[in-house]
Amino acid sequence: MPPRHQPRRNTRHTNHSHANTDSNETPVDPNMVSAIHQAFEGLLPNFVAQTVEAVQNQNRTEGRGNTNRRIETNVNNTTEGIHSQHNHRNDLFSCFPATSSRLQRSFVALDIKLSPPLVISIVFRRIPAIRSIKDLQPTTDTISGSPILIQNESVTRVNNLKFIKPTTPRPSIIATPTDETQVQIILLCTKKLGYELRTRSGGHDFEGLSFSAVVPFVMLDLVNMRQIDVNVTSRTAWVQSGALLGELYYAISQKTNTLYFAAGMCPTVGIGGYLSGGGYGNLVRKYGLGADHALDIRFIDVNGNILDRKTMGEDLFWALRGGGGSSFGIILAWKVGLVPVPEIVTVFRKNVTLEQNGTDIFYKYQYVAPLMDHDLTMRVQIFSELIGNTTTKTIRMLFEGLYLGRTDTLLSLLDERFPELNITRVFCEEMTMVQSSLVLGSPEFTSSTPTTMLANRTGIGKPWNSKYKSDYVRTPIPKSGLRKIWKKVFENDMTEMIITYTFGGKMNEYSDTTIPYPHRAGVLYQMLKGVGFMNQTSDTTPVSLRRIEWLRSFDKLLETYVSKNPREAYLNYNDLDLGVGSDTYAEASVWGERYWKRANFLRLIQIKARVDPENFFRHPQSIPVFSINVCIGHDV
Numbered sequence: 359m360p361p362r363h364q365p366r367r368n369t370r371h372t373n374h375s376h377a378n379t380d381s382n383e384t385p386v387d388p389n390m391v392s393a394i395h396q397a398f399e400g401l402l403p404n405f406v407a408q409t410v411e412a413v414q415n416q417n418r419t420e421g422r423g424n425t426n427r428r429i430e431t432n433v434n435n436t437t438e439g440i441h442s443q444h445n446h447r448n449d450l451f452s453c454f455p456a457t458s459s460r461l462q463r464s465f466v467a468l469d470i471k472l473s474p475p476l477v478i479s480i481v482f483r484r485i486p487a488i489r490s491i492k493d494l495q496p497t498t499d500t501i502s503g504s505p506i507l508i509q510n511e512s513v514t515r516v517n518n519l520k521f522i523k524p525t526t527p528r529p530s531i532i533a534t535p536t537d538e539t540q541v542q543i544i545l546l547c548t549k550k551l552g553y554e555l556r557t558r559s560g561g562h563d564f565e566g567l568s569f570s571a572v573v574p575f576v577m578l579d580l581v582n583m584r585q586i587d588v589n590v591t592s593r594t595a596w597v598q599s600g601a602l603l604g605e606l607y608y609a610i611s612q613k614t615n616t617l618y619f620a621a622g623m624c625p626t627v628g629i630g631g632y633l634s635g636g637g638y639g640n641l642v643r644k645y646g647l648g649a650d651h652a653l654d655i656r657f658i659d660v661n662g663n664i665l666d667r668k669t670m671g672e673d674l675f676w677a678l679r680g681g682g683g684s685s686f687g688i689i690l691a692w693k694v695g696l697v698p699v700p701e702i703v704t705v706f707r708k709n710v711t712l713e714q715n716g717t718d719i720f721y722k723y724q725y726v727a728p729l730m731d732h733d734l735t736m737r738v739q740i741f742s743e744l745i746g747n748t749t750t751k752t753i754r755m756l757f758e759g760l761y762l763g764r765t766d767t768l769l770s771l772l773d774e775r776f777p778e779l780n781i782t783r784v785f786c787e788e789m790t791m792v793q794s795s796l797v798l799g800s801p802e803f804t805s806s807t808p809t810t811m812l813a814n815r816t817g818i819g820k821p822w823n824s825k826y827k828s829d830y831v832r833t834p835i836p837k838s839g840l841r842k843i844w845k846k847v848f849e850n851d852m853t854e855m856i857i858t859y860t861f862g863g864k865m866n867e868y869s870d871t872t873i874p875y876p877h878r879a880g881v882l883y884q885m886l887k888g889v890g891f892m893n894q895t896s897d898t899t900p901v902s903l904r905r906i907e908w909l910r911s912f913d914k915l916l917e918t919y920v921s922k923n924p925r926e927a928y929l930n931y932n933d934l935d936l937g938v939g940s941d942t943y944a945e946a947s948v949w950g951e952r953y954w955k956r957a958n959f960l961r962l963i964q965i966k967a968r969v970d971p972e973n974f975f976r977h978p979q980s981i982p983v984f985s986i987n988v989c990i991g992h993d994v
């Protein structure tokens with residue numbers, strides 16, 4: 359990983375059209391960079407003041423209809439100003455109180471570009487409200503003649519369409535930094551202005567917590583910080599948080615097809631959120647979670663200090679691997695270990711309906727799949743659908759698996775342990791590991807889809823429109839229970855999604871406290887269930903509300919069959935229905951112990967109290983800050 363202030367050269371995987379290529383080609387003198395940093399730090403308040411003033415003047419002259427404004431200033435013009443401010447560090451940011459009220463009233467995006475030689479430009483533009491799916495379409499909207507630092511992709515990218523409605527709170531400011539120094543500045547400015555901060559990497563948060571808040575907030579979008587450096591010799595990679603899993607997979611595949619990263623199925627999930635919540639995937643039974651392979655982290659704390667594993671200490675390093683980064687600070691980048699995979703793997707897929715003995719087969723799956731060879735991972739997608747042209751419903755189960763080896767070996771393994779599934783060669787396909795990420799990542803892709811698609815942000819991953827909940831199953835559900843489940847599923851209107859993901863294997867070798875993610879030994883499978891709001895204008899129409907009600911009653915039905923005391927839930931499948939109270943431990947434990955269990959939750963609370971005692975990094979389910987007496991006293 360390059361040292362702190364060194365601008366990064368974008369690789370092919372991190373390339374984006376608006377990047378200022380001049381700045382990327384220029385060799386940088388470290389002293390110059392440091393000077394820029396200092397100058398920029400002192401200069402920003404002036405820029406904000408001047409820019410807001412200029413925007414207002416332009417508005418006055420040209421009328422309010424004009425939405426895009428751009429001001430660019432050369433540092434050389436105001437060098438004196440920088441130095442005088444720099445010499446009086448206490449005056450730093452002194453302009454902000456004057457500008458903050460104006461900023462809060464206007465709906466602007468602030469973007470900062472810092473590039474040698476000493477050119478800073480700040481782009482202000484009003485953010486169009488996102489009211490319909492149409493607003494998601496890329497536009498050719500540009501601000502002429504300037505390096506444009508805000509992409510439409512970034513400003514309007516909302517993956518879960520249920521958040522696209524007029525009532526969804528929008529950020530007052532969207533910042534899309536391109537290097538670590540800018541992140542520091544944005545953090546300090548946000549604090550000074552009295553905004554809350556939301557950090558977004560891939561934007562997949564189930565509750566939209568990375569891009570919405572009920573108070574004025576700055577959205578720090580790491581879309582432009584997605585460099586990936588793969589080192590085959592050391593079997594490691596440095597990945598900036600804004601990179602997506604698919605981009606990492608693709609980057610690895612460009613260097614080797616016998617190493618991989620043990621991460622998730624969906625290629626558009628962001629590294630930042632994924633790893634800070636634990637992160638399971640197709641290699642979970644062989645190698646454990648993604649976060650189990652985190653070796654180092656670059657992190658900005660609440661005071662703007664950049665820390666790594668050594669300087670942050672093992673406690674915080676522990677917390678960031680499953681405790682949720684957004685409670686503690688901003689994770690800039692991860693150093694991860696890569697794991698060996700064979701050159702050829704096998705993917706299989708087979709549908710089984712209730713009429714094809716589905717209940718018995720699923721019943722058996724629960725017993726055998728979690729105990730099978732660690733090289734085999736299996737998931738089951740459960741759908742309700744009509745039988746042929748009739749009005750009678752059935753359940754279809756799609757059994758899908760990845761085997762780290764050839765078809766012949768897989769078939770004999772399945773024949774021996776799970777003959778009821780009756781997998782034959784016709785259901786199997788051999789491919790490379792990176793191809794399997796495409797095939798298992800999206801039903802749209804096959805093994806002949808070019809693997810470049812994994813790194814193609816606009817070509818991969820359609821938006822979704824859903825509400826989800828999670829569970830962990832530790833005891834096989836009896837056949838009578840499965841029948842009750844199918845019956846309940848039939849009550850919904852075929853918009854539900856249920857996926858079981860097999861654990862066991864390597865996951866049994868970790869203690870619940872190795873990292874904050876506690877759903878380890880003894881978990882047979884994780885269950886994700888949700889409802890979609892397809893064909894609905896929002897998640898609040900009567901039909902959508904009926905689906906949500908169904909999901910809650912389904913959740914209630916499952917209570918008997920899933921983990922208990924606590925009933926476990928996955929942080930990365932966050933669900934505000936679990937509760938948001940955090941004034942006392944008793945309140946917070948209602949949801950906190952479900953994500954982390956008691957021992958880990960208590961440790962996370964202690965770490966949070968130390969690293970962010972003022973609770974700047976907060977959202978409805980962030981690790982709470984309260985007095986230690988409340989935490990370890992009678993309240994627990």
Ligand SMILES: Cc1cc2nc3c(=O)[nH]c(=O)nc-3n(C[C@H](O)[C@H](O)[C@H](O)COP(=O)(O)OP(=O)(O)OC[C@H]3O[C@@H](n4cnc5c(N)ncnc54)[C@H](O)[C@@H]3O)c2cc1C
Nearest residue numbers: 559560561562563568622623624628630631638683684689
């Ligand atoms: C379609 C889909 C498929 C999924 N598949 C899997 C899977 O296979 N395996 C799995 O484990 N999970 C999976 N998930 C869940 C996924 O891991 C979480 O939603 C994860 O939080 C997404 O990370 P993100 O960066 O994309 O999201 P974001 O919305 O950007 O962030 C999620 C949370 O992390 C915080 N955060 C993000 N970046 C940073 C940062 N740099 N520093 C500090 N905090 C940060 C955000 O503030 C927010 O609280 C899936 C989710 C979806 C929607």
